[in-house]
Every structure is written in structure tokens, then in C-alpha cells.
Amino acid sequence: MELSPQDATLAAYERGAQQYAERTAAAPAPEVDALLARVPAGAHVLELGSGPGRDAGALESAGLTVDRTDGAAAFVEAQRAAGHQARVLDVRSADFGGPYDAVFANAVLLHVPRADLPGVLATARRACRPDGVLVASFKKGAGDAWTQVKLDDPRHFTYWDEAxxxxxxxxxxxxxxxxxxxxxxxxxxxxxTAIARNEASLPA
Structure with a gap:
């Protein structure tokens, strides 16, 4: 049976986790600073798509507690082997756990089909406390496409504009x-970069 684009992309990460880690820049994503500017000291953060753990490490070094997750078991196993707690979490899950002070998703929700993204974002919001924050990054453009850039294995991306x-x-x-x-x-x-607040859960 043919895999869906999301399942095929996850399979590419399973096969290429080490290669992806080797080809990922060491410097944290700029979204790390964006999150740090918006949460209190010691905040509890859910990271979707932790990958090699670069951004989680930066957030933890700044005093935050990070729930490291990834849809690819290979990334989770590598993080556990490095001494970190991590769990497998597919963004298509109905429940992300929580409540968290923030959800951080750097370069992961761009794999979600356009029609499915509002549902995934709603699940992330339910995982957040009132006034919790979401910080996420997406590729800018139109439509969707496969690419073998960075991994020698095709991955599927959905491109977005601001509107x-x-x-x-x-x-x-x-x-x-x-x-x-x-x-x-x-x-x-x-x-x-998309930054949003969970104001819908604040008391009237």
C-alpha cells in the first residue's frame, strides 16, 4: 500500500536521522529567542519535532523545562541515548498532553497538509494553559512539493504565506x-515565523 506523504516523510526521517543531525546547523533557530521573550522563567514547553535536540538544549540552558518529542522514533532513541527524556509523538495525535506554558514547533508543522493544519493547531492549543504561547516556523511559498535537500530521501512540504x-x-x-x-x-x-496566544481559554 502506498504511504501518505506524511508517513513517507516520517520514514525518511527514520532512515536518515543521523544524516539529518550531521547536516543541521549547530546554532539554535531564531524562534528560540522569540519563545524565551514570551514565557516566564522555568516555563514548561512542549516541543513538537525535537529532531536532534538542538533547540531543546538551548531552551533548557535558558532555564526552561522541555518535553522533547518527535514523530520519528530514531530521533527519540538518539536523544535518550544522549541522556535526555524524550517520547514519540505524531502531530496527528488527538492529544499532546499538558498543560504546557508553550508549544514550540520549529520546522515541523510544515509537513502537515494544508487542510489538516487547523486541526493540529487546535490540538496544540488544547495542550496550552490559558495565555500560553505557540511559536512555530514554516516554509514560505505556494502549494506543496517533495524535496531531497538536506536528506538523500524525499520529504514532503506544504508552503504557506502570512495570510x-x-x-x-x-x-x-x-x-x-x-x-x-x-x-x-x-x-x-x-x-x-508564527507566534500566537491561547487567549480563547482565558476567563471572560
Whole structure:
């Protein structure tokens, strides 16, 4: 039976986890600083798609507690082998656990099909405390495509623009704070950083 684009992408990460780690820049994503500026000291963060654990390490070094998760068991096993607690969590799951002060998703929700993203974002919001924050990054563009950049194995991406992401966040119950193109000097691709609050769960 033919795999869905998401399952095929997960399989690519399972096979190429070590190669992905070797080809990932050591410097944390700029979204790390965006999150640190918006949560209290000691905040409890759910990271979707921890991958090699680079950003989780930076957040933990800043005093946050990070629930490291990934849809690929190979990444989870590598993080456990390095002494970290981690669990397998597919973003298509109906429950992410929690409650958390924030959900951090750097370059992971871009694998979710366009029609499914509002549902995934709604699950993330349910995992957040009132006034909790979401920080996520997406590839900027139109449509969707397969690519073998970074991994010698095809992965599927959905591309977004600011208006589309803002609508998806709003449909999921988030209050967008910032949805704007982010600057990554080392990348030939364009990216969008999305930041939103869980104001829908605040008491009236």
C-alpha cells in the first residue's frame, strides 16, 4: 500500500536521522529567542519535532523545562541515548498532553497538509494553559512539493504565506501576535515565523 506523504516523510526521517543531525546547523533557530521573550522563567514547553535536540538544549540552558518529542522514533532513541527524556509523538495525535506554558514547533508543522493544519493547531492549543504561547516556523511559498535537500530521501512540504497561516491559527482558536517572514542568512529558502496566544481559554 502506498504511504501518505506524511508517513513517507516520517520514514525518511527514520532512515536518515543521523544524516539529518550531521547536516543541521549547530546554532539554535531564531524562534528560540522569540519563545524565551514570551514565557516566564522555568516555563514548561512542549516541543513538537525535537529532531536532534538542538533547540531543546538551548531552551533548557535558558532555564526552561522541555518535553522533547518527535514523530520519528530514531530521533527519540538518539536523544535518550544522549541522556535526555524524550517520547514519540505524531502531530496527528488527538492529544499532546499538558498543560504546557508553550508549544514550540520549529520546522515541523510544515509537513502537515494544508487542510489538516487547523486541526493540529487546535490540538496544540488544547495542550496550552490559558495565555500560553505557540511559536512555530514554516516554509514560505505556494502549494506543496517533495524535496531531497538536506536528506538523500524525499520529504514532503506544504508552503504557506502570512495570510493563510493567520487564517489557520485563527480557525484553531489562537490569537495571532506575529506572522511574518523571518530572516535566515544561511538559507536559500524563505521562512515564516508564527507566534500566537491561547487567549480563547482565558476567563471572560
Amino acid at each position: 493563510g497561516l493567520t487564517a489557520a491559527l485563527t480557525a484553531a482558536g489562537w490569537t495571532p501576535e506575529q506572522v511574518a517572514e523571518s530572516t535566515l542568512p544561511a538559507s536559500a529558502e524563505r521562512w515564516i
